[in-house]
Amino acid sequence: MSNYYQNLILSLTQQPAEQEWLEFKRNFHSPEEIGQRISALANGACLAGKKFAYLVFGVEDGTHNIVGTGFSPKTKKAKGNEDLEHWLVSRLSPKIHFTIHELQIDGKAVVLFEIPAATDTPISFLHEPYIRIGSLTKPLKHYPDQSRKLWQNQADDWSAEICYEATLEDLDPKAIAVARQVFADKNKRLAEDIKEWDDITFLNKAKITIRGQITNTAIILLGRYESTSFLSPAQAHITWILKGVDGIEKDYEHFSPPFLLALDEVYNKIRNLNYRYMASGTLFPEEVQQYDPYIIREALSNAIGHQDYRLGGRITVVEKEDSTLIFQNSGAFIPKTIENVLLQGAPEASYRNPFLVNAMVSLNMMDTIGSGIKKMYQIQSKRFFPLPDYDLTRERVLVKFTGKVLDQEYAKQLATVDNLTLHDIIALDKVQKGQIITENEAEALRKKSLIEGRKNSYIIAADVAKHTEQQAEYMQMRGLNDEYYEAAILEFLKQFGQAQRSDFNKFLSNKLPDVLTDEQKFHKIKNLLQKMKRKKLIYFEDKVWKLV
Known part of the structure; x- marks a missing residue:
């Protein structure tokens, strides 16, 4: 190089x-x-x-x-x-x-x-x-022509478009005051200068307005409720919904701009109950909130920053009493996959709303661009909670957080296995949830002896099962050796003299590995019988199997 x-x-x-x-x-x-x-x-x-x-x-x-x-x-x-x-x-x-x-x-x-x-x-x-x-x-x-050309590069950025009929009066004074304070806290060396700036100077410096003109970003973050008409036909709404374990809606509330203030309002609406679990090496329970505050704010901020407002959909926050929290926003996920975000060391090259995202970073509503999703994974992993579940289908982004330990001993002990990277933990989390992993993920886990089995039917390997005190579960997933099944077939024939193939299907089905499909179990039994026939232990006559 x-x-x-x-x-x-x-x-x-x-x-x-x-x-x-x-x-x-x-x-x-x-x-x-x-x-x-x-x-x-x-x-x-x-x-x-x-x-x-x-x-x-x-x-x-x-x-x-x-x-x-x-x-x-x-x-x-x-x-x-x-x-x-x-x-x-x-x-x-x-x-x-x-x-x-x-x-x-x-x-x-x-x-x-x-x-x-x-x-x-x-x-x-x-x-x-x-x-x-x-x-x-x-x-x-001092060079307005060059400045104009640079800003024209934002032609495809809806969040940077000017609301030509809007004025400073269409922004919420309280939201502007909060924005000033947050900006000053983040830029302490400018604190005295900020006090001298009028509102337009401040909004220009904070990259919320452009040369004093009100942008879509300014309306979204700081606009009065009635100013959202300037965004039409685009929409800016957040809906919080509480659902019971049965999935039935129990409560809801709608929120509109200014989103700088709505962020706290939605956050405070989420109940975020306390959760107790036994910490490793102690008899006393550890009490934490179900959802780390950073995760709530970052997930909601991501939804605000990356929403495709032109699609007219709402940002939704669904809190379920089964200890799950779901955030959803409209618009395709530009990095294509979560793995792309986690693997790259730098921020994404492009965003749907770059002007809005930059403004949110300057107002401390978002983590440093590109690092928030990775940090959410790390927080869940350190808590031993399941990792975030992303669904990127149907031109929208849905992320679900689980606010409890699904398998406490497994989760804690797994964290003690050496050389586990965040990507290993993500892939193992998929295996535990029965989700598909890529060939590259499988190869990386195999090299570390973390999984066994065939493609699309992987199981946690014996060494990890030993670390996590899941030997019985491991044997149930992996299955037993052929000698065990052969002995079982011989014992069956000694007791009953003969058997049809359907008898062996019923007898052996619950003894075979759980990861096998019904079709795979059918072929496994067929192969066992043929193998025993070649060894002259059994033979097939008149549509039944008998001992030699």
Whole structure:
């Protein structure tokens, strides 16, 4: 891979001059200067139709000669002795995951910043977006034509569309006040500045409005109840439903914008009863809430952020008295599978409502983009509760959480098995629930001796069964060896002299492994009888089996 980046740098030095997406620096100046340049280059790459922008240290600007640099970003510290890379990432908005490559070319140190182009929103540094004008870095606000082109990239983002008839008066004052406080708490270094901002300045800075214009996002998060008419024909509603064990509806309530306030209202509506279970190694029960508060807020926020409002459906939260909690929102799941979200180390490349999602992150309504689902899995796993169940069919996302331990001893002991990754636990959770696992998941579990059996009929392996004190259940699932079944057939014939095939079906069916289908059991018995016939233990005559 280093050869690739060496060749890339050499090709960049062949450019006739610096570009809006390319800048050469000889040495490090200040963390603030790098932050401004990352913002400007990302925005410049977007305008130039490039996937990436590049900031190269160790190359002379005018000649493009490789001269080397003493700058080492991995060891360089920013203010407060914070690592430079983390300091930069935390001050860029929306967050972008640039990569840093340190190389040697002809014995000279070169540092390459590879920066993704802005996609849905201009990239800001310390809440100020920048742009490249020639070889200079300038605030974007002074160049309205470039700014307009960057915002036009959001044409397909419904959440960024302007409600042209709406004004600041259509937003809820209480919601704006809460938004200010949350934003200030998250950006403590700006707390004094925020006090001086008027509402429009604040909403622009928080990426909720665009140049003072009210967006669909502003209505969803901060709008008065009656302002939802500006979204028509799109709809913005949340419905909470309580159902009994029998599935019959017992209570319900509807919620409308401002969703910033409705988030707490729905959260408080969920009863979230206490649940007791015996912690490992103690005689005293541990008491926890059925649903970790983070899970409720994150699942509901995901539904708000990723709902396809144009479909006209409601976000629903169904609380069942069988200790399950279900969240559902309209719209296909863009990453396609949950595994795609859990396996990738970076946020998803695209979102249905990027402007809305970024605003929710800035108001602390959502976890850092891309990490929330994984954290929900980890929370359930640490509690020994079943992992979340996702249903992504029928153009909607449904996730169910179980607020109790289904098999306490199994769950606790399983956590003590060495080398179990989150993905192993997810796959084993599927096996326990009788769900299908992929060939890759099966191969990974087989290598660790965690499962046995055939495709679509896997069972927890003997070693795990031993760890989890489920030897009896394991034997029931795996079945017994052929010698046992042969002895049983011989004993049957000694007692009754002869038997039809149907007699053996009835006699052996409940002794065969539970994972076998009726058809598989039929063929298993057939093979056993033929094997015993070849061994001259039994023979077939006049449609019955007899002892030799």
